[in-house]
Amino acid sequence: MIAETGHFAVILALVVALLQASLPLAGTALRIPAWSALAVPAAVLQFALILLAFGCLMVLYITSDFSVMNVWQNSHSAKPLLYKISGVWGNHEGSLLLWVLILALFGMAVALFGSNLPPSLRTRVLSVQAMIGVGFLGLLVFLSNPFNRIFPAPVDGNGLNPLLQDPGLAFHPPFLYLGYVGFSIAFSFAIAALIEGKVDAAWARWVRPWTLAAWTFLTIGIALGSWWAYYELGWGGWWFWDPVENASFMPWLAGTALLHSAIVVEKRDALKTWTVLLAILTFSLSLLGTFIVRSGLLNSVHAFASDPGRGVFILAFLILVIGGSLALYAVRAPALRAGGLFAPISREGALVFNNLILITALATVFLGTMYPLFLDAITGAKVTVGPPYFNATFAPLMTPLVAVMAFGPLLAWKRADLMGALHRLKFAAAATVVALLGALYFTWGGPVLAVLGFGLGVWVVMGSLVEVVERTRLFRASARDSLNRAIHMPRSVWGSALAHAGVGVFILGAAGALGWESEKLQVMKPGDQVELAGYTFIFDGARPARGPNYDATEGTFRVYRNGELLTVMQAQTRRFANPPMETTEAAIHPTRMGDLFAVVGTPAGDGAYQTRLYRKPLINLLWTGALLMAFGGLVSLSDRRHRVGAPSRRRVEAAGTAAQRA
Amino acid sequence: MKLKFVLPIALFVVLAIALGVGLTLNPRDIPSALIGKPAPEFNLPPVQGRTAGLATADLKQGEMVLVNVFASWCVPCREEHPLLMDLARARTVKIYGLNQRDRPEDAERWLAAFGDPYLKTGADLDGRTSIEWGVYGVPETFLVDGKGCILFKHISVLTRQVLERDFLPIMRGERAPPKTNC
Structure with missing residues (x-):
């Protein structure tokens, strides 16, 4: 029943x-x-x-x-x-x-x-x-x-x-979907606006909190997925540029652009058709993501088996939704009144720059993801576009965006003073130089790109703090006054500062994890020891273990630092019977400066096992950064401006206080 | 109507066509980059309990052979196993087994339980040789000519239909094999 x-x-x-x-x-x-x-x-x-x-x-x-x-x-x-x-x-x-x-x-x-x-x-x-x-x-x-x-x-x-x-993956899809589907609201608002023929500041004010909520969920969803890949796939990787990962990342990029362009619509009554197009694009990419995963079009770990009938249905639906909305856009968008022009050095100029870069980056990810399909459809040739393409195109594209991110919030609307912004960023610049020199000193002979990435991360974090420091008059006014100002600072300002700092923290993590990782792969017998980045790993052999629905081989490592026992790490290889499959459970020991990561692989006879040992400096900052971004989104969402009827209530309150004073 | 408003839908039409064509394609048709090329150099010990290991030299004995990638943890492998047993019994072709990422005792038990169609086996414990062979997933079956060049590769379960459609014509000389540089 x-x-x-x-x-x-x-x-x-x-x-x-x-x-x-x-x-x-x-x-x-x-x-x-x-x-x-x-x-x-x-x-x-x-x-x-x-x-x-x-x-x-x-x-x-x-x-x-x-x-x-x-x-x-x-x-x-x-x-x-x-x-x-x-x-x-x-x-x-x-x-x-x-x-x-x-x-x-x-x-x-x-x-x-x-x-x-x-x-x-x-x-x-x-x-x-x-x-x-x-x-x-x-x-x-x-x-x-x-x-x-x-x-x-x-x-x-x-x-x-x-x-x-796995607990990480149990909650990965719901968050991802909250993000994907949340963008449907922005989409519906865009379509409704096209039907009505009106996009104004009020429209943008309604769209923004929904977009922000969806973006926050999507950020958490992607971070959960990446965290899962890190500890579950057993290679210590956290982003593989796999088609399905890209499918979730593309709406995120478009949604980030939408989040910023909607501000321009709200404040300056400009970029209207562009914002409507972005709203359509963001949700279309969410649908496309669903299509890619569900149709089995691109082979991936994530794809559940499916039949072609569903693929045809989803494609027809996709054509109806995306094609229909873009057709509506082609017909109705010209009727939307365009806003005024603006100077390149201004808050809105910075936001346009942000949009240009995000969309270009999105286009490169899109091309890399869809190119194998296009090529196959046209010539029948099969190729795989791997991480080298994405690393070579994506990071250089995003670097200028991240570099100017610190400026954006410091620029005024309409016409800003670049020298003034530069002047206010002098402490952030000094901190960056110190960080660069420090990183260079401690990692002399290591990869230069990692040092530059580290400097960029510090720059963004410090730059994001500058606005908070300025607005609260920290170090200039009394502590009490600063605290008071901090409490009354609009939540949206806090939110953007936190989210921007989150990007910086994320970059610090990426620089550390990509540039300064040490790894050793070897066969270890019980009692063998391996030195890795100042840590000594002693393998104590592996024993069988049992879980609720799997058998496991559990390998034990004792880890010493400067002759003292730091921790005991236990890594597992699990064999499931239904369906028959093996998974690795890496042992991860978080330290203040990053993770130690150990994997027990296949046995090599005589109690010896293939083992993989890694030290991943700063990797915890990757997820801290992503969570900080999401937290910034939440804080911004709590801004009273976004809440129902908040502006009018404030006016009443203000009137009330004025009356009391009188 | 201004171009900039029509451009998005024009781009989408192109995408939709590509997606539509893409749906008709089979993602399993992944030809190996190694087809027509010499098989990678390798030298593997045999699966536990067996004496003959597998090395590149075994593929250069002048006659066509099958190299079948299998593992005890691979369920579809059980599906194709009876066909491999038939081929071995009928002496249609020599079959070599590449045992991927298996526990030695599991592999041994598996061959004991289901029968051993392989003339020689190589135990690829860490999966390195499989990676060099461009193996996407187990099972996969390669057709190698007598000079050590890969002529054909099939991903997923080997069925009689696949065998008769793709393998036998090349083995009987009815279909020209791809150009090789061996």
């Missing part, structure tokens, strides 16, 4: 989405208020139905009901509860259901919290949102039903891909 209830809820949700996509939109055009009024209750109902379906699937997974095909294919009764739950979205059908659940969640959020939107805009946004829902619900109902039964019911399931049985 549970499976049938879930199935029925999905079908009902599709019907509701069809209604929500058509009637309210027609209602705003034909001026039939009763039809328009349907949008809000429909959005709430749609979410409730999909939540019910999702709950049903989760119950089926938790109770291991193997009469349901999807559960049988992807679960196993011996699996820990956490992975029974995460197994719900660890497969094609379930992840689609999660996708529409989040889509409906965002739709409902607009319906409930959008009461300060102009009614026609809200109605149109909800209708567009439902159109996207129709596509995905249709895919669920017709081609990817998670509730299909099998008869007779098998005794036990096939198990979840062991690589996915």
Whole structure:
């Protein structure tokens, strides 16, 4: 019954989405208020139905009901509860259901919290949102039903891909989807604006918090994925430029650009058509990402097996959504009134520079990801574009952007004083020079690029702090006054400073991890010792160990530093029976200046094992930086400007205080 | 209508066409960069419990051979195993086994349980030789001419259909093999 209830809820949700996509939109055009009024209750109902379906699937997974095909294919009764739950979205059908659940969640959020939107805009946004829902619900109902039964019911399931049985990966897809799907709101707003023919500062003010929220989630999602790859794949890598990683990174780049260009629309009433295009582009890339992963178009660890029917459906949907919105853009965008011109040295000039670089970087990642497909489609030749291409193009492109990032927030709107900004950055520049010299001294003979990267990171962190220091008059006013100023500084200023500093911290981590890593690969017998970057690793041999649904070989290393025992590290190789597969669990010992990383590989006879030992300086800063970016997003999101009716309330408060004083 | 507003959709049309064509392609058709080239130099010890190891020299004995990459942890390998046994029994072709990243005792037990179709085996414990051979995933099967050049490569399970379509015509001389530089 549970499976049938879930199935029925999905079908009902599709019907509701069809209604929500058509009637309210027609209602705003034909001026039939009763039809328009349907949008809000429909959005709430749609979410409730999909939540019910999702709950049903989760119950089926938790109770291991193997009469349901999807559960049988992807679960196993011996699996820990956490992975029974995460197994719900660890497969094609379930992840689609999660996708529409989040889509409906965002739709409902607009319906409930959008009461300060102009009614026609809200109605149109909800209708567009439902159109996207129709596509995905249709895919669920017709081609990817998670509730299909099998008869007779098998005794036990096939198990979840062991690589996915990991806490990091359990929460990676939901965050990623919150990001992907969150951009659908910006998209719906863009389409609604094109239909209405109006983009103004108010529109940008509504779009920004949604974009910011989606961006924050996506940042966390990507960071989780990268962290997982680091400790689970056993090679110490954290970004592989794999097509599926790129598929999540491209919307992030576009979303970052959108975040910044929307500021220009809000403050200067310019860049309107560009911002609308970016909103369409960002969500289109999210859809494309889903398409790439779900269609099996590009081979990857992430791709779950799928049939071509689904690929055709998703492609048709993609053409409808992206092609349709771009066609609408071609017709309607020229009607949007263009804003004024502006000087190159100004806040808006800096934001345009930011957009140009981000989009160029996006284009290079896009080309690198899609080139193999294009070439195959045209000539039939197969090639792989590997990390060398991306490293050679992406980093040099982003460097100037990062270098001027410290300037941006210091520049005034309209016409800024470059010399003034330079002057204010003198302490940041001095700190950078000191850091460069220090890094050069300590790593003499090492890679120069790492030193430069390190300097760049310090520059960005210090540059981001400059604005905070300036605004709080730190070191100039009394501590009390500074604190007071810090508390009353707009949260959006804090947010951008934190996020920018996060980029700097991330770069420090990348420079350390890429440039100053030491690694040693060897066969070690019990008792063997290896010296690595000042640490002594002694291998104590490996023993069998057992987990809930796997057998493992657990190797033990004692690590000494200056003759003293620092830590004991235990690395595992796990063998799962359902499905049969091996995973590595690296042993990671975090130190203040980075990680020690040890992997036990295949046995080499006589109790000896292949071992891989790494020291990765500063690598913890990679994820700290990413989290700082996300935290900056959250802080900025809490700015009262973004909250419902905040400006008016403030005015009332101010009036109240004025009255009291009088 | 101004060009700059039409450009995005024009670019998207190109992309959509490429995606559409891409869907009709099989991502498993990945030819090896090594086809027509000499097999990489290697010299591996045999799988535990066996005496004959595998080295480059074994591929230069003047007759065409199959090199099959297998592992005990690889489930699809079980699917193709009976076909390999048939080929070995019928003496259709010499089959050499490249055992990738396997535990020695597992590999031994596996061959004991399912039968050993391989004339010689190489235990590629660290997977290095497989990497040099450009192995994407297990199982893979290579056709090597008598001079040590790779003539054909099949990724994933070897079926009778694949054998008759891709391997046998070259082995019987009915289809011209790719140009080699051996």
